[in-house]
Amino acid sequence: MTRLSAEEYRQRYGATTGDRIRLGDTDLWVRVGEDRTAPGDEPIWGYAKNLRMRMTQDDTAAGPSELDVLIAGVVVIDPVLGVIKADIGIKDGRIAGIGRAGSPLISDGIDLVVGPHTKPYMGYGLLATPGAVDSHVHTITPELLAPALSGGVTTIITAGFEEPPFAMERVLAGVEDWPLNIGLQAGARALDEQHMDALLAAGAVGFKIHEDNGAYPDLIDHVLRYADAHECSVCLHTDGLHESAELEDTVAAIAGRTVHAYHVEGVGGGHVPDLLGLVREPSILCSSTTPTLPFGVSTAVEHVPMIMLNHGLSYAVPDDVVLVRERVIPARMAAEGPLHELGAIGIINSDSQGMGRIGETTRRAMQLAHVMKHWRRSEASEGIPGLPDDEGLTDPDDRDDTARVLRYLAKVTIEPSITHGISDHVGSLQVGRLADIVLWRPGFFGVKPEWIFKGGFPAWGALGEGNASLERSQPTRYRADWGGRPQAAPKGAVIFVTGAADRPALARRLGTRRALVPVRGLRGLTRASLALNQATAPVDIDVRTGAVALGGRPLAVAPVSEVPLSRRYLLR
Amino acid sequence: MxxxxxxxxxxxxxxxxxxxxxxxxxxxxxxxxxxxxxxxxxxxxxxxxxxxxxxxxxxxxxxxxxxxxxxxxxxxxxxxxxxxxxxxxxxxxxxxDPLGRGELPDPLGPGALVLGDHEDRAVNGGREAIELAVTSRSRRRIRISSHYPFHRVNQRLEFDRAAADGFRLDIPSGAYVGWEPGETRTVRLVRVAGTTGAAGAAGRAAR
Missing domain, CATH: 3.30.280.10 (Urease, gamma-like subunit)
Structure with missing residues (x-):
């Protein structure tokens, strides 16, 4: 037995059990809960290192037992698994295990066998999260794809306006060679079932009901009935005009059935001023979009031009400006963060190019977690019923935010995956999931990833100049790695469809090289079906002001003037 | 251009x-x-x-x-x-560390790692260990890394090879030990774990 100082151990192999890591420049710290790596037998590749024949490589390994890819010694931050120092094993593009890699010939407890055909990557000192699932993306232009990947998004679920089938085929063709999974939600624009059948046949995973296409109670009822019969998703942007329905009418039309309600704060659209009342309903899975999170001093003012120009309105028409101003309500913007802290809003997504920023999906989630940590330490949160435990409050240095980080990470990973019936494939790094992995240097967590693995292979990252004698020479810029190049990307990325689609026929028609993967298990979900954001909140909302209260206490966070993961990192 | x-x-x-x-x-x-x-x-x-x-x-x-x-x-x-x-x-x-100027970094700065304990960490604990005197007869420097099967090392290192069968150096993973020409060093070896180690002296299959 030999001894290493704690410091030297971490220099060689990175964090271990009990260590705490500060995430970027936030005030969020995670504590490593477990270390699954092989003590003394850590596999390391390089000059004088041991990932070689007769050492931590099992030369007799072959076929099914042998990993395709190993990411050694990372700290996994996963909403389901927790914070674990481990080796990540990948086989056939999916997670084979989060455990201990090496050779069972010379090490005990090896569950991930490194063989002569295993490609190793050294993850010591890095953090690994599941690729983010952005469940509210308008594919307005393909320019959104590069920022998505550069922000750690590896799955996008679109939000309507991709239909009709003619347009869906072209969007799917356009995304074919990009290393992202995609599922198209098509706009529900008519009651005729032939319309909906055609959209599912064209590959839609579900339907978006949007007031700009009509969000009438009978349409809501009809689409939900169809969705329950065909196992597909329904996302909802409600009737902000109150032309056909008010909040109670929308809730009555939903009638306890599962629906994903978009931007429930409301400035993104929907019932004015009390859309947030949806957080009371267990079957309504609520999400927020990036621009309102965290609530900042400029949030309200930027939304006027954003709504005007996104929703076909005109500054030349005074009534249009009035209509928009009515929708921008700081009081409910202030309530949105606390509802995330409660877990009553479970999902964060971008609303990319339809009033949101796709590269900020993960970043905004972590910024919000930071802001809400401080809210929990302010008078404003006192007496609010239902707030989850905050272990940092009992830590003498207030440096343990593990549960909070996992809750907020869940909002961009496992929660949208469950909601959209794709959690067998994405949203966590559990065994069997697609190996869509984002590697981060701890100082850059949440803002600039180091490397994105898609379907088990490096597909995107901060790559350096190509002539250099070694990788990552300046200028490093985000771009496609091998797994993100044409022909390679579709090997590691899928198109989500419904079970109702004729997949072989659709694959032929699209000419895709991707696997078509059916969504499942997404009907009958309630808030309790989510992983870490299961709350309902019996809020009271003042229908004149939009102010939100819970348990007789105002539910509000003050707007922030500075956020972390921002100016320290971004050239602008 | x-x-x-x-x-x-x-x-x-x-x-x-x-x-x-x-x-x-x-x-x-x-x-x-x-x-x-x-x-x-x-x-x-x-x-x-x-x-x-x-x-x-x-x-x-x-x-x-x-x-x-x-x-x-x-x-x-x-x-x-x-x-x-x-x-x-x-x-x-x-x-x-181009902005370091010889100063220590902020131990709580962005991405900081705060150790949960400052105890030394035991490596290769609980494994059978032996010590062997090893002499280099080489004209060149020789280095042996942590996981090289010790009985197979460079023939110019003289020691009881039979005794070393199934053992490797008792040093951290990825570390190594060097011999100057003519140098004798006493090294500590540990039996490898896994199936080879479990088979003990008879366990030659995988080496």
Whole structure:
């Protein structure tokens, strides 16, 4: 037995059990809960290192037992698994295990066998999260794809306006060679079932009901009935005009059935001023979009031009400006963060190019977690019923935010995956999931990833100049790695469809090289079906002001003037 | 101009550095990409003007004062890798901790790791161990790494090879031990674990 100082151990192999890591420049710290790596037998590749024949490589390994890819010694931050120092094993593009890699010939407890055909990557000192699932993306232009990947998004679920089938085929063709999974939600624009059948046949995973296409109670009822019969998703942007329905009418039309309600704060659209009342309903899975999170001093003012120009309105028409101003309500913007802290809003997504920023999906989630940590330490949160435990409050240095980080990470990973019936494939790094992995240097967590693995292979990252004698020479810029190049990307990325689609026929028609993967298990979900954001909140909302209260206490966070993961990192 | 990608990349650095210079001149503290761009630009310019390798390194290290950056940028800026064009062609420069100036980083800065315990960590604990005197008969330096099957090492190392069968050095994974010509060292070996170790002296199958 030999001894290493704690410091030297971490220099060689990175964090271990009990260590705490500060995430970027936030005030969020995670504590490593477990270390699954092989003590003394850590596999390391390089000059004088041991990932070689007769050492931590099992030369007799072959076929099914042998990993395709190993990411050694990372700290996994996963909403389901927790914070674990481990080796990540990948086989056939999916997670084979989060455990201990090496050779069972010379090490005990090896569950991930490194063989002569295993490609190793050294993850010591890095953090690994599941690729983010952005469940509210308008594919307005393909320019959104590069920022998505550069922000750690590896799955996008679109939000309507991709239909009709003619347009869906072209969007799917356009995304074919990009290393992202995609599922198209098509706009529900008519009651005729032939319309909906055609959209599912064209590959839609579900339907978006949007007031700009009509969000009438009978349409809501009809689409939900169809969705329950065909196992597909329904996302909802409600009737902000109150032309056909008010909040109670929308809730009555939903009638306890599962629906994903978009931007429930409301400035993104929907019932004015009390859309947030949806957080009371267990079957309504609520999400927020990036621009309102965290609530900042400029949030309200930027939304006027954003709504005007996104929703076909005109500054030349005074009534249009009035209509928009009515929708921008700081009081409910202030309530949105606390509802995330409660877990009553479970999902964060971008609303990319339809009033949101796709590269900020993960970043905004972590910024919000930071802001809400401080809210929990302010008078404003006192007496609010239902707030989850905050272990940092009992830590003498207030440096343990593990549960909070996992809750907020869940909002961009496992929660949208469950909601959209794709959690067998994405949203966590559990065994069997697609190996869509984002590697981060701890100082850059949440803002600039180091490397994105898609379907088990490096597909995107901060790559350096190509002539250099070694990788990552300046200028490093985000771009496609091998797994993100044409022909390679579709090997590691899928198109989500419904079970109702004729997949072989659709694959032929699209000419895709991707696997078509059916969504499942997404009907009958309630808030309790989510992983870490299961709350309902019996809020009271003042229908004149939009102010939100819970348990007789105002539910509000003050707007922030500075956020972390921002100016320290971004050239602008 | 027939710009090759390498030249276009130089212009990207220039553009970022020029923006950073403007921000610095306005009295703004620099962020991470700005500081990296300025350091790279300074080295590229020094090289263009005919500086030596060492002079280029010095130009990079001198370009940004630690007081000019946003707090925390120094901790983020652990390394700069850059290829410059010297008189004898393209050369790689690596600056480590270029804003450090010999000061310790903020132990709680961005991305900080705070150790949960400061206890020494036992490596290879609980394994059968032996000590052997090993003498080098080589004219050259020999190094043996942690997991090399010790009974198979370079024939110019003299020791009881039969006794070492199934053992490796008792050192941390990825570490190594060296022998100078003629040197005798007593090393501690541990029996490998896994199926080979479990088979004990009879376990030759996988070696």
């Amino acid at each position: 027939h710009l090759i990608p390498w030249e276009e990349e130089r212009i990207q650095i220039f553009g970022a550095a020029e923006l950073a210079r403007r921000h610095r001149a306005a009295g703004l503290r620099l962020n991470h990409p700005e500081a990296v761009a300025l350091i790279c630009d300074a080295m590229l310019e020094a090289a263009r003007a005919g500086a030596t390798y060492e002079e280029v390194e010095a130009a990079g290290l001198a370009e940004v004062d630690p007081g000019e950056v946003i707090p925390g940028v120094r901790e983020l800026l652990t390394e700069v890798r850059l290829e410059v064009l010297l008189g004898d062609g393209a050369r790689l420069i690596v600056l480590l």
